[in-house]
Amino acid sequence: MDKIKTSAPGKCILFGEHAVVYGEPAISMAIQLRTECVIEKITNEAEPVIKINFLNYKKSFTFNNLDGVKKDLPKEFYQVAVGLQIFADKYQVQISNIEITLNSEIWSGSGLGSSASIAVSLMGALSSYYNVNLDKETINQLSYEMEKEVHGTPSGIDNMTSTFGNLFLFQKGEMETIRNPRGFHLLIIYSGIPHNTGSAVSIVRELKNKDPNRWDEIIDKIGSIAKKARREIFFRNFKKLGHLMNENQDLLAELGLSTKEIDEIIEICSANGVYGAKLTGAGAGGCVIALADKNILIKLTDILKKRGFESILSEIDKEGLKIHE
Ligand code: PMV
Secondary structure: OOEEEEEEEEEEEEEOOOHHHHOOOEEEEEEEEEEEEEEEEOOOOOOOOEEEEEHHHOEEEEEOOHHHHHHHOOHHHHHHHHHHHHHHHHHOOOOOOEEEEEEEOOOOOOOOOHHHHHHHHHHHHHHHHOOOOOOHHHHHHHHHHHHHHHHOOOOOHHHHHHHHOOEEEEEOOEEEEOOOOOOOOEEEEEOOOOOOHHHHHHHHHHHHHHOHHHHHHHHHHHHHHHHHHHHHHHOOOHHHHHHHHHHHHHHHHHOOOOOHHHHHHHHHHHHOOOOEEEEEOOOOOOEEEEEOOHHHHHHHHHHHHHOOOOEEEEOOOOOOOEEOO
16 A cells, blocks of 8 residues: 555543543543544655654654654654554564654644544554554554553543544443434633643642542542433433533532633633533643534634634544545
C-alpha cells in the first residue's frame, strides 16, 4: 500500500469523569470532530527518511530514522514517537521512507480527547499501511499503551470512545453501548483555558489521600449519578438528564475543578433554557457541555460568541475509527 488515510473522533465525557479513575462508571460520547492521519510512501529520497507533519500546528519535521524521531521530535508531539516505537516493536516493522500527516479539528488541551484521537488514527493508519490489518480491539489496546506512556494512568475511556464511536457506559476497561437516543444534541463550549489532565487527576488524588472519608463519598456520588443518567438517556428523559448534569457539576466544583470561566459559561447556559450543563473531562479549564433542544443550542452559540466563548454543536459520532482509502 502506498497511501492510506484514517480518521478518529474526539470525545466528551457526559458523566463520571475523575470517579472513573477509581472504578466508578462514566458515560462517554464520540463527537463529530476528528483527527485525520495520512501515511504516504516516500520514493525519491537518496537517504532513508521519516517525515511527520502536524498540519493544524503548521509544523513539519524530517528524521533519518526512528531513533531520530524519538530523540528530536518536540515534547508536545512526543506521543507520535511513542506510537511508532510501540508499533515497530510489536509487529517487527522497519518504519522508514514514509510521510505521516496529522490534522486535527479538536482543540488540544480542551478535554475532548485530541491525544486519543491522534493515537487511534495513527495506529489505524500504521496497521493498514503495513498490512498488519489489526481489528479495532487491538488498535484500542495499542492506543491505550500510547496514552499510558504519555499521560501516566489514564482510565482508557478516551481511546475506547475514539476507536469505537457511539455513546456508552465505561467501567474498569469494559464498555456497554447505550442505545443511541434520537435528537441528542450537545453544545460543546471551550472555556478558552487549556487544561492539564495529569495535574487535575493529581489534585483529586491528593484530596483523597488527605481525607478519604470526605472525598470517597463525593466519588461514590458521582458514580451513582452516572448510573442514573444511563437510564434517563435510554428513556430520552432529557430534562432529568439535565438535572443530573447540574448535580454532577456541583460535585466536580466541590473537588475544585471548576473555574470562573466554566462558572460563567454555565450561568449563561442556565439563563438561556438548557436542560443542564457541566464541565467535561478533567476540568480546571477545558470545555463545558450543555444539553438542550437543537434550536436552543443554536441560539446559545451566538450568545456565547458575543461573550467571547467558541462553541460547537455535536451529535453522536457512530463510526469511531474510519479507514478512508
Ligand atoms: O481531560 P480528558 O478529557 O482527557 O478527561 C480526563 C478524564 C479523567 O476521568 C479525569 C481521567 C481519565 O483518565 O479518565
